Amino acid sequence: xxxxxxxxxxxxxxxxxxxxxxxxxxxxxxxxxxxxxxxxxxxxxxxxxxxxxxxxxxxxxxxxxxxxxxxxxxxxxxxxxxxxxxxxxxxxxxxxxxxxxxxxxxxxxxxxxxxxxxxxxxxxxxxxxxxxxxxxxxxxxxxxxxx
Numbered sequence: 001x002x003x004x005x006x007x008x009x010x011x012x013x014x015x016x017x018x019x020x021x022x023x024x025x026x027x028x029x030x031x032x033x034x035x036x037x038x039x040x041x042x043x044x045x046x047x048x049x050x051x052x053x054x055x056x057x058x059x060x061x062x063x064x065x066x067x068x069x070x071x072x073x074x075x076x077x078x079x080x081x082x083x084x085x086x087x088x089x090x091x092x093x094x095x096x097x098x099x100x101x102x103x104x105x106x107x108x109x110x111x112x113x114x115x116x117x118x119x120x121x122x123x124x125x126x127x128x129x130x131x132x133x134x135x136x137x138x139x140x141x142x143x144x145x146x147x
Contacts, residue, residue, distance in 0.1 A: 004065070010058065015084065029079070030079060032062055033113065034063075036110055073120060111133060
C-alpha cells in the first residue's frame with residue numbers, strides 16, 4: 001500500500017502528465033466525497049496565457065488518498081488544493097473542516113453518505129455540515145408493511 005506522501009506524489013505526477021509542456025503554474029482544486037469528485041484545473045503557460053483545458057483527474061488516487069488520510073473520529077478532507085510552480089516544491093493543502101463550497105451545490109444525502117463512510121465524533125462535525133445533515137429526514141423505527 002502506498003504511503004500518504006507516495007499517493008500525493010502520484011496525484012502530482014498525474015496532474016503534470018495531463019498538462020501540455022510549457023506550463024508555468026498549475027492550480028489543481030479537488031472537491032470530494034465517497035459519491036462524487038469534482039475537479040478544476042487552472043493552468044498558466046510560460047507566455048502568461050491561460051488556456052481553457054479539459055483534463056483528466058486522477059480520481060482513483062484521490063479517493064485512495066482521502067481514505068488513507070482518514071483519522072478515526074476526526075474525518076477526512078472535503079477539498080484539496082495542489083499548486084505547482086515549475087521546479088519549486090508543490091504547495092498542497094487539505095480542508096477537513098470548512099465548507100468546501102461545491103458549485104453547483106450537492107444534495108445533503110451525499111454528505112451523509114460520506115460521514116457514514118468516514119465517521120466523525122460529534123465535536124468534529126463542523127457547523128455547516130451539521131446544518132446540511134439536519135435537513136435530512138430522520139429514520140424511524142416504524143416498519144411499513146406492504147398492503
